[in-house]
Amino acid sequence: MTTPRPAHIAMFSIAAHGHVNPSLEVIRELVARGHRVTYAIPHVFAAKVAETGAEPRPYETTLPSPDDDPEAWGTELVDNLEPFLTDAIRTLPELARAYEGDEPDLVLYDITSYPARVLARRWGVPEISLSPNLVAWEGYEEEVAAPMQAQLKASERGQAYLARFTSWLAESGITQTPDSFVARPPRSLVLIPKALQPHADRVDESVHTFVGACQGERAEQGEWQRPADARKVLLVSLGSAFTKQPDFYRECVKAFGDLPGWHMVLQVGKHVDAGDLGELPANVEVHPWVPQLAVLRKADAFITHAGAGGSQEGLATATPMVAVPQATDQFSNADMLQGLGVARHLPKEEANAEALREAVLALVEDAEVARKLAVIQESMAAEGGTRMAADLIEAELAQAKARAEQP
Numbered sequence: 001m002t003t004p005r006p007a008h009i010a011m012f013s014i015a016a017h018g019h020v021n022p023s024l025e026v027i028r029e030l031v032a033r034g035h036r037v038t039y040a041i042p043h044v045f046a047a048k049v050a051e052t053g054a055e056p057r058p059y060e061t062t063l064p065s066p067d068d069d070p071e072a073w074g075t076e077l078v079d080n081l082e083p084f085l086t087d088a089i090r091t092l093p094e095l096a097r098a099y100e101g102d103e104p105d106l107v108l109y110d111i112t113s114y115p116a117r118v119l120a121r122r123w124g125v126p127e128i129s130l131s132p133n134l135v136a137w138e139g140y141e142e143e144v145a146a147p148m149q150a151q152l153k154a155s156e157r158g159q160a161y162l163a164r165f166t167s168w169l170a171e172s173g174i175t176q177t178p179d180s181f182v183a184r185p186p187r188s189l190v191l192i193p194k195a196l197q198p199h200a201d202r203v204d205e206s207v208h209t210f211v212g213a214c215q216g217e218r219a220e221q222g223e224w225q226r227p228a229d230a231r232k233v234l235l236v237s238l239g240s241a242f243t244k245q246p247d248f249y250r251e252c253v254k255a256f257g258d259l260p261g262w263h264m265v266l267q268v269g270k271h272v273d274a275g276d277l278g279e280l281p282a283n284v285e286v287h288p289w290v291p292q293l294a295v296l297r298k299a300d301a302f303i304t305h306a307g308a309g310g311s312q313e314g315l316a317t318a319t320p321m322v323a324v325p326q327a328t329d330q331f332s333n334a335d336m337l338q339g340l341g342v343a344r345h346l347p348k349e350e351a352n353a354e355a356l357r358e359a360v361l362a363l364v365e366d367a368e369v370a371r372k373l374a375v376i377q378e379s380m381a382a383e384g385g386t387r388m389a390a391d392l393i394e395a396e397l398a399q400a401k402a403r404a405e406q407p
Helices: 018-034 042-052 078-100 115-125 140-153 156-171 176-181 245-255 290-296 310-314 332-340 353-365 367-381 383-407
Strands: 008-012 036-042 055-059 105-112 127-131 188-190 208-210 231-235 262-267 284-287 303-304 322-323 342-347
Touching: 008 115, 018 036, 018 105, 018 310, 018 383, 036 042, 036 156, 036 188, 042 290, 055 078, 078 140, 078 156, 105 115, 105 383, 115 127, 115 176, 115 310, 127 332, 140 156, 140 176, 156 176, 156 303, 188 310, 231 290, 245 262, 245 284, 245 353, 284 310, 290 310, 303 310, 303 353, 310 322, 310 332, 310 367, 322 332, 322 353, 332 342, 332 367
Parallel strands: 008 036, 008 105, 036 055, 105 127, 127 188, 188 208, 231 262, 231 303, 262 284, 303 322, 322 342
Antiparallel strands: none
16 A cells, blocks of 8 residues: 555543553554654653653543552442543543644544544544444444443433533534444444454444554563473463452462462552462462563463453463453453353352362363464454554545545
8 A cells, every 4th residue: 555644643542551552552653654643641651652652742631540449430330431521521621722733634542532532523634443442333222332321311420421421522513422422433443353342243344443452562561481390370460450359369379379380470450469468379479560461472371350451462372261350341351252262251259269270270271272262363363453553544544635635
């Protein structure tokens, strides 16, 4: 394809590892191709964004930070939704000022960045969603959105949230309903393998293109060395947000501590200390954070919360998984992984030492699991990843330029 002239591309996201990390390699590739990329992001992630070569446009946010206790997000559906709308309404004027006189040629945005879509329409430039998890399929409104709407409408607070969202969209010149605005972008690049998408056969691929994992080498995160005496290695990680689970970690230690031939790497996040887990056997190492992809490349099994990032890293490295979901899309991801025949979905209330050990041992000893993982790994490699995503973004730029030049 013909490479378009260097463009100004603006990316928008929130301060959450699971929403920023999937975009970084795409941004790095666009910068390498000569485009000027600005990235609107809360201050806490500005340095991470700058490492890609993009120019951070830091903004103030009201959303909980990655270091906050997960309980800051609340427990009800409306608790999870309200903060994004509140933040969008507050940050829209700030983001508009940040780009005044420097409007981009194209807007990329994480699915949580509502102001990006408003600004793209205000500026009259193409908008592309970079989705780090599942996307809507034909029938999504009836099967998923309608029950959520009913739950919201059952409370005064939920009704007020919907009314406020509808009013904000109208004031911004957008006629879509809140559901449609969030779930139905005009163009979307899906940064997960198609194997993880529910009802993939019902997804409109004229809108949503699955480019698969855009992981990169992650060399900057460091390496991990497998102990010489470890016959099997297990990684346990609940990601970056839902890590305050000391009882669960103790069950993992009970299940695999001193298990002959096994070495366990336990990532516990910032809200749990190794001392909270009691006396640790020699075959257990505990860290607040690990270079997950580096560990998975040498691991034999993975106990995961089944976030989109962890799930696809497990698939990309052909690592059998025990999925213990904690929240949001993790439950559907766990079901998808189990349906693919490469994981066990173990509800967290059932994730005791005996169940965890039985599930892991069964998976690693199953030759059919290994075969299925190898097939998925090969199909993921063919999806295109980072280069495909950048090619498609450049194609949108070329189409916009062609439309602008039409008489």
